[in-house]
Structure formats: structure tokens, C-alpha cells
Amino acid sequence: MGRPGAVIEVDRNTPPVMFHFGEGVRLEKLPLGSRIVYPPDPLEPIAHPERAVKRALAKPLEDDPLKSLLRRGMKLTIAFDDLSLPLPPMAAPDVRQLVMEQVIDMAAEAGVEDIHLIAALGLHRRMTADEVRHIVGDRIFATFWPDRLYQHDGEDPEANVYIGKTSQGEEVTLHKRAAESDLVIYVNLTLVPMDGGHKSMATGLASFRSIRAHHNAKTLLASRSYMNPPDSALHHSCARQGQLIEDTVRVFHIETTVNNHAFPAIANFMQKRETDWTPQDQAMFLAMKQMTDIAPPAFKRNVFHAMRAPYGMTAVNAGQVDAVHEKTLEAVRNQIAVTVEGQTDIVTLGVPYLGPYNVNAPMNPILVACMGLGYLFNFYRGKPVLRKGGVLVLTHPCRYEFDSVQHPSYIDYFDEVLADTTDPIEIEKKYELRFAEDPWFRQLYRKSHAYHGIHPHYAWIWAAHAMDHAGDIIIVGGERDVVHRLGFKCATTLEDAFEMAEQTVGRHPSVTHLRMPPIMLCDVE
Amino acid sequence: MPWYSGDGGLLKLTGAVGSVVTDVSRVRRGWRWSSPRPHTWPERGAVVPAPATDLGWARVEPVRTIRFLLQRGLLMPFTEVMAHPKVEGRELINELERPVIFAANHSSHADTSLVLHALPDRARERTVVAAAADYWFKRPLLGNVVSLFLNTFPFSRTGGAQGQLHSSSMLLKSGWNLVLFPEGSRSPDGRIQEFKPGVGHLANETGTPVVPLHIRGAHRIMPKGQKLPLPGAARVRIGKPMTREPKEGSREFTARIEKAVRALSEDAPQPDLQGSWIERWNASKPRDLPYD
Numbered sequence: 001m002g003r004p005g006a007v008i009e010v011d012r013n014t015p016p017v018m019f020h021f022g023e024g025v026r027l028e029k030l031p032l033g034s035r036i037v038y039p040p041d042p043l044e045p046i047a048h049p050e051r052a053v054k055r056a057l058a059k060p061l062e063d064d065p066l067k068s069l070l071r072r073g074m075k076l077t078i079a080f081d082d083l084s085l086p087l088p089p090m091a092a093p094d095v096r097q098l099v100m101e102q103v104i105d106m107a108a109e110a111g112v113e114d115i116h117l118i119a120a121l122g123l124h125r126r127m128t129a130d131e132v133r134h135i136v137g138d139r140i141f142a143t144f145w146p147d148r149l150y151q152h153d154g155e156d157p158e159a160n161v162y163i164g165k166t167s168q169g170e171e172v173t174l175h176k177r178a179a180e181s182d183l184v185i186y187v188n189l190t191l192v193p194m195d196g197g198h199k200s201m202a203t204g205l206a207s208f209r210s211i212r213a214h215h216n217a218k219t220l221l222a223s224r225s226y227m228n229p230p231d232s233a234l235h236h237s238c239a240r241q242g243q244l245i246e247d248t249v250r251v252f253h254i255e256t257t258v259n260n261h262a263f264p265a266i267a268n269f270m271q272k273r274e275t276d277w278t279p280q281d282q283a284m285f286l287a288m289k290q291m292t293d294i295a296p297p298a299f300k301r302n303v304f305h306a307m308r309a310p311y312g313m314t315a316v317n318a319g320q321v322d323a324v325h326e327k328t329l330e331a332v333r334n335q336i337a338v339t340v341e342g343q344t345d346i347v348t349l350g351v352p353y354l355g356p357y358n359v360n361a362p363m364n365p366i367l368v369a370c371m372g373l374g375y376l377f378n379f380y381r382g383k384p385v386l387r388k389g390g391v392l393v394l395t396h397p398c399r400y401e402f403d404s405v406q407h408p409s410y411i412d413y414f415d416e417v418l419a420d421t422t423d424p425i426e427i428e429k430k431y432e433l434r435f436a437e438d439p440w441f442r443q444l445y446r447k448s449h450a451y452h453g454i455h456p457h458y459a460w461i462w463a464a465h466a467m468d469h470a471g472d473i474i475i476v477g478g479e480r481d482v483v484h485r486l487g488f489k490c491a492t493t494l495e496d497a498f499e500m501a502e503q504t505v506g507r508h509p510s511v512t513h514l515r516m517p518p519i520m521l522c523d524v525e
Numbered sequence: 526m527p528w529y530s531g532d533g534g535l536l537k538l539t540g541a542v543g544s545v546v547t548d549v550s551r552v553r554r555g556w557r558w559s560s561p562r563p564h565t566w567p568e569r570g571a572v573v574p575a576p577a578t579d580l581g582w583a584r585v586e587p588v589r590t591i592r593f594l595l596q597r598g599l600l601m602p603f604t605e606v607m608a609h610p611k612v613e614g615r616e617l618i619n620e621l622e623r624p625v626i627f628a629a630n631h632s633s634h635a636d637t638s639l640v641l642h643a644l645p646d647r648a649r650e651r652t653v654v655a656a657a658a659d660y661w662f663k664r665p666l667l668g669n670v671v672s673l674f675l676n677t678f679p680f681s682r683t684g685g686a687q688g689q690l691h692s693s694s695m696l697l698k699s700g701w702n703l704v705l706f707p708e709g710s711r712s713p714d715g716r717i718q719e720f721k722p723g724v725g726h727l728a729n730e731t732g733t734p735v736v737p738l739h740i741r742g743a744h745r746i747m748p749k750g751q752k753l754p755l756p757g758a759a760r761v762r763i764g765k766p767m768t769r770e771p772k773e774g775s776r777e778f779t780a781r782i783e784k785a786v787r788a789l790s791e792d793a794p795q796p797d798l799q800g801s802w803i804e805r806w807n808a809s810k811p812r813d814l815p816y817d
Binding site (some may be wrong): 130139286289293 | 539543713714715716745801802803805806807809810811
């Protein structure tokens with residue numbers, strides 16, 4: 001049993017704390033009396049994951065055993081999450097591979113001839129063949145790619161069908177193959193409470209028409225936070241859509257969770273609390289710091305993106321979606337929940353090199369906002385760690401750096417839209433359809449490896465709640481012009497940032513540093 | 526003094542190094558050398574280079590002998606060790622009567638070595654490789670060294686068809702085989718890209734047969750953007766020489782060549798893996814499952 005998460009108060013003997021700084025790291029001394037919140041240690045993984053999967057499929061929750069659902073002559077579709085999860089990508093074998101191999105074994109035994117595997121990527125980018133291979137494994141790839149193993153295309157008019165409206169008027173579309181199947185098996189990996197459940201099908205196999213129902217500024221602003229589904233308007237909307245999907249097609253959900261062992265041995269110091277650092281950890285830190293200070297961004301990126309996380313499976317549940325997801329959320333919370341007492345005037349966060357939308361690409365400024373304000377800020381339950389009107393301090397180099405293959409629409413969004421306004425609601429009114437329906441972005445999404453044209457907007461509104469909540473947002477170490485374009489303030493050092501923050505929160509503010517990743521969920525009392 | 530006290534020791538040293546690095550970084554950013562350019566933009570300075578030389582020196586003695594030794598002593602063994610290339614269809618080009626164009630898919634810098642490795646000795650010694658002028662010959666030293674090893678010549682990707690035609694057709698007429706990568710640049714994901722019509726045009730104008738080749742596995746050895754090769758298995762499959770049909774245009778011929786290369790990429794049905802997916806799946810089952 002690993003140690004639970006911890007909140008420590010900085011005193012004279014507290015070592016400095018490591019801040020993620022994009023493709024780099026910083027070591028900072030926090031003011032005396034500040035709090036540092038650490039995630040729990042990784043839970044012990046299941047010793048025999050294959051056996052656990054077998055058990056879950058044989059004894060599903062509120063559903064029949066999978067074997068009894070498979071029969072000769074049926075149309076079977078297996079959908080699975082794309083590479084946006086987990087982060088960093090998991091060292092092979094991916095847990096989805098372990099699950100899918102057993103499902104396919106059962107389908108083969110039952111003589112199911114008509115089987116398709118679809119990467120449920122929603123409006124994310126198409127993966128390369130190697131990326132798909134990494135998720136599904138060599139055996140599945142060799143057997144099914146590319147005819148029966150392929151990726152969802154939310155813009156293919158032939159491949160998506162409209163299946164109706166929810167009670168709240170949200171339109172729902174679904175991948176045609178899934179809609180026409182006798183059984184859809186969804187294989188999920190839940191890393192954070194936002195993932196999984198009804199959201200898997202409602203976003204993964206949907207089109208823009210369907211996704212815009214909940215991916216909008218109004219819904220996101222009403223999600224406090226979307227890392228806690230009961231308080232999330234986003235999840236309520238997905239649940240309504242998901243219910244409609246479940247009424248249309250028979251779905252069998254398989255959800256897995258992993259521990260938070262996010263960094264391989266070479267970067268073990270990132271996994272550990274600073275108080276636990278050994279001389280080797282200190283040496284590794286110094287070596288990495290010097291390397292990242294000197295090396296060009298492309299080199300650092302290659303090094304960082306080559307890292308594979310030694311995650312271990314902590315739970316696998318199968319069956320009816322709500323029953324399964326409840327268990328999944330419980331397992332996730334066991335791993336990442338930390339109790340934090342009270343809110344604070346200033347919250348500091350180190351933004352790492354990787355978020356869900358920049359696997360094998362640089363984290364562009366919009367994604368920095370998405371990661372820092374969207375994801376990291378929202379890792380709370382109850383209320384944010386930052387008090388309303390407080391100051392959020394992020395560390396990231398925040399360069400004008402875009403991957404034109406993966407993020408072409410992000411470039412236009414940054415150059416044109418954010419130059420006009422940074423208000424998510426106003427942007428939505430003026431630019432949503434322009435980006436969503438742009439034929440060139442659509443073409444790149446369908447045929448290249450680009451995120452959908454609307455995706456930068458989604459990344460931006462992901463930060464809407466934090467922007468609304470915080471009195472000021474300061475990015476330490478960012479490029480001044482870029483940070484100003486985002487509507488934030490820029491500081492050179494953390495001390496400068498605290499100095500600037502005093503103008504908003506007054507003298508002697510309380511400071512809390514959230515030492516992520518590895519990720520954690522703050523239960524704020 | 527604890528290492529983290531901030532008053533000296535390692536942190537002070539780190540600070541000193543860090544300040545130098547900060548200065549260097551500031552200068553670097555001042556000229557914005559690292560400012561990103563979308564990949565779709567041409568590289569800076571990617572203008573059509575003047576055809577200063579067609580590297581004729583690389584095709585005369587004693588350079589040919591030196592190259593023979595370099596290829597036999599270094600390049601071929603290195604390729605063998607790194608890729609264990611499997612060559613299929615070599616018998617189709619053992620007895621070439623006249624120069625041909627080898628048209629192959631392109632996903633890696635390893636492609637050229639693999640093609641040369643796949644050719645019979647006689648054909649290899651009389652083969653030149655078309656290398657992108659705006660990439661390989663931007664730096665003269667690099668271009669010449671590469672030419673010494675691989676017998677490359679500058680092939681303009683951005684100039685007009687006539688310019689390409691002239692130098693290439695001169696080589697074909699003087700008895701050299703030509704290796705061309707009709708996709709124009711390396712595939713970013715290993716899949717075959719659309720062929721540019723230059724290959725059909727060149728073959729039509731010179732009446733040269735085209736030999737389609739398909740290279741598999743090179744992308745895993747050295748994908749675009751990777752500086753050093755990684756070991757991996759590769760396969761080169763050689764097709765039958767193709768000639769232009771009467772009244773066939775350049776684009777039609779190019780399309781036929783592309784189709785031939787794509788056809789070579791498909792695996793012939795293997796007796797042990799024939800049948801439905803279930804049979805293939807069961808045939809690929811690992812013998813000992815770790816959890817049994």
C-alpha cells in the first residue's frame with residue numbers, strides 16, 4: 001500500500017520544490033508557510049492483469065457474461081480510446097491491448113465473422129499506424145489493420161448517422177458501423193475522473209454536430225469541475241446522449257484504470273516528493289536540468305516524448321455503463337484523491353511537456369492554457385484550491401511553437417481569434433462555425449493527422465472556468481508576446497510572479513503548490 | 526550545508542551554469558533561429574539551386590572503384606546488420622539489356638541503401654540515385670560525400686520538368702540506371718504517398734523501362750526526423766520492368782507505376798495464414814501465454 005497524498009507546509013528545512021516547465025524542469029523555493037500538495041504514491045498494480053480481465057468479462061456488473069452475448073453471424077464492433085490516454089503513453093503492453101485480445105479470443109471462439117475495431121477518437125487527430133499498433137499490439141494490428149481496424153472519422157457523411165435528440169434537445173450522432181452493430185464493446189482506459197462512462201461513446205464515436213452540444217463555453221462554465229462528474233454539466237449532457245445511444249445499440253463497457261506511476265526509472269525523481277530525493281535523484285535532476293537548459297527544443301521533445309510510463313493496472317470492470325463507471329471512478333479516486341483544507345490566495349502549478357492533445361508534438365500556447373487552466377486547475381472536487389479572485393501562477397516556456405501537421409487550426413486560432421478577443425463566449429458566437437466547417441481543416445482532419453478545425457476552441461474553452469474564477473493568471477518563464485496574446489501576465493521568475501500577485505491578493509497571501517504530475521484530485525474541504 | 530539551502534554548493538554551481546545558458550539562450554532567441562515554421566512551408570533557402578555541377582567526377586575512375594570498395598566494405602555490411610534485408614524478385618533484373626529507372630516508395634533515408642543492396646552487382650555499379658537538390662546539395666560537402674558513397678546526382682524537386690529531364694535523360698542515355706523516388710519526399714507515416722508525374726514523363730521521353738520496387742520496414746528503421754538508424758527488419762520487393770503502352774500519357778504511366786508499387790506492397794496470401802480473420806488470429810496465437 002503506497003502512501004496517501006500529503007499536504008506539507010514549507011519551513012526552513014523544506015527542500016525546494018520541482019516545477020515542471022514544459023520540456024524542462026525548475027527548482028523553486030516557496031515562501032515559508034506555503035503548502036505543497038503531493039499526490040499519493042502509486043498503488044500496487046494487479047499482479048495478473050490478464051486473469052483480472054478474464055474474471056471481469058465472465059462476471060460483469062449488471063450484465064450478462066460477454067461469452068453469452070457473442071454468437072455466430074452477429075455484427076460486432078469493438079471501440080477503444082485513442083492515444084490521448086494515458087499520459088505519457090503506457091509502456092507496452094497497453095491495458096487496452098490486454099482487454100481486446102481476450103475479447104477477440106472470445107469472439108473467435110464464438111465464430112463471430114463480422115468484427116470491426118474502431119479507434120474512438122472523436123475530433124482528435126488520426127493516429128499513425130505505429131501509434132495504433134502501440135495501443136492494440138502487434139497481433140491485433142497484423143490481423144485487422146487496415147480493413148477491420150481503423151479510425152473514426154467524424155466528418156465522413158457516409159460513416160455517421162443521426163440517431164435522435166435528448167430530452168434537452170442535444171443532437172446525437174454515432175458511427176454508422178457502431179449504430180448498425182448487434183453489439184458494441186467499448187474498451188476504455190480511465191486515467192482521470194473526466195474520462196469514461198457515457199462520455200466514451202458520446203464523444204469518441206460522434207461528430208461535431210453531436211459534440212458541440214456539450215463542448216461549449218456555457219456548459220464548461222457550469223462544470224465545477226468536470227473532473228467530478230456529479231458536478232459537471234458536461235457529464236450530465238454526455239450521460240443524456242449516452243443513454244440515447246444505449247437505447248439504440250447494445251453496448252458492453254469495459255473500463256480499466258491504472259496507477260499513477262507516470263515516469264520511467266530515468267525520470268524517477270519526477271515521481272518522488274523532494275523530501276524523498278536521494279543523491280541519485282538530485283544528480284538526475286541536475287543532469288536533466290542542464291540538458292533541458294542547453295538542448296534545442298526539438299531534441300528535448302524527442303527525449304521527453306520517447307518516455308513510456310510504467311503504469312500498472314489497478315482495476316478492470318465490465319458490464320453496464322453506469323455500474324461499471326461507478327466502480328471505475330472509485331478506483332481512480334483511490335489512486336489520486338488528496339484532502340486539502342481550505343482554499344488559498346495563490347496556486348502555483350508546473351505545466352509539463354505533455355497534455356492529451358500534443359502527443360509527439362510541441363505544446364503550443366493554446367494547449368498550455370488548456371493544460372494548466374483546463375486540466376490541472378480542474379483537478380478538484382467540491383471547490384477549487386484557489387479562492388475566487390485569487391492568482392494562478394503557471395510555469396511554462398510558452399513559446400510560439402505549433403506543429404503544423406497536428407495543429408494547423410491552432411495557428412489561425414492563435415493568430416486571428418485570440419488577437420481579436422479571448423472571451424470564450426464571444427469567440428464561440430463569432431468563430432465556432434467558421435473553424436468547424438472550414439473545408440481545409442476538415443480535409444486535414446480526415447486525411448492527415450490534424451486535430452479537427454474546432455479543436456483549438458475546445459482547448460480554449462476548457463480553460464474558461466479557470467479564467468472566470470481566477471483574478472489573475474501569471475505564466476512564469478513564458479514568451480511575453482505569446483503570454484499577452486493569451487490574455488495573461490508574464491513573469492521572469494517565481495519571485496516576480498509573487499510580487500505581481502500582491503497587487504491582486506494583497507500582502508502576505510497564502511500559497512499552495514500543486515505538485516503535478518503525477519496527477520491528483522484535491523478534495524477541498 | 527544541505528544541498529537545497531540555496532546558499533552555495535551544487536545550487537550555486539548550477540546557478541552559474543544556468544546564467545551562462547540564459548545568456549546564450551537570449552542571444553539565440555534574439556535572432557529567432559528556432560522560430561518554428563509550419564512543415565508545409567518550404568525550408569528556408571529552399572530555392573532551386575543552380576545546377577553548378579552534375580557531379581560527373583563521381584562517375585569516373587578511380588572514384589567508381591573507391592565507391593565499390595566503400596559500398597562492399599562498409600555500406601552493404603552495415604545495411605545487412607541493421608536491416609537484414611530480404612529481397613524478392615531479384616531474378617527479374619539479373620539480365621537487364623538496357624538502362625532502367627528503378628521507381629521505389631520512399632519513407633526513410635535508409636531506402637537508398639536498401640535499394641542498392643537489393644540490386645545485383647552489375648546493375649548496382651551502373652546505377653545513379655536521384656537525390657533532392659534542395660535537401661542533399663544545399664551543403665556542397667555533404668552532397669559530395671553522399672555522392673561518393675551512393676553515386677547520387679542533384680535532382681530538382683522544385684524546378685521545371687525540362688530541367689530534370691535534361692540531366693536525367695543524359696545519364697540514362699549514357700548507360701546509367703536511375704533510382705527515383707517518385708513520391709518526391711519521404712512519407713511521414715510510412716504509407717505510400719501519391720506519385721509525382723515526373724517519373725512517367727522521364728520514362729516516356731527517353732523510352733526507358735521502369736522497374737517498380739517496394740521497400741517495407743525502412744520507416745521503422747529511420748523514420749522522417751530521426752537522425753540515427755535503429756535496427757529493424759526490411760524487405761525489398763522488385764517487380765517486372767514496365768514499358769509505356771502505345772498512346773499512354775505520362776500521368777497514366779505514372780499512375781500505372783504507382784499501382785504496381787502498391788501491388789508489390791501487398792502481401793501475397795500465405796498458405797498458413799489464409800482464411801478468415803479467425804483462422805489468422807488463431808494461427809498467430811503465442812505458444813505460451815504468460816498467464817497460463
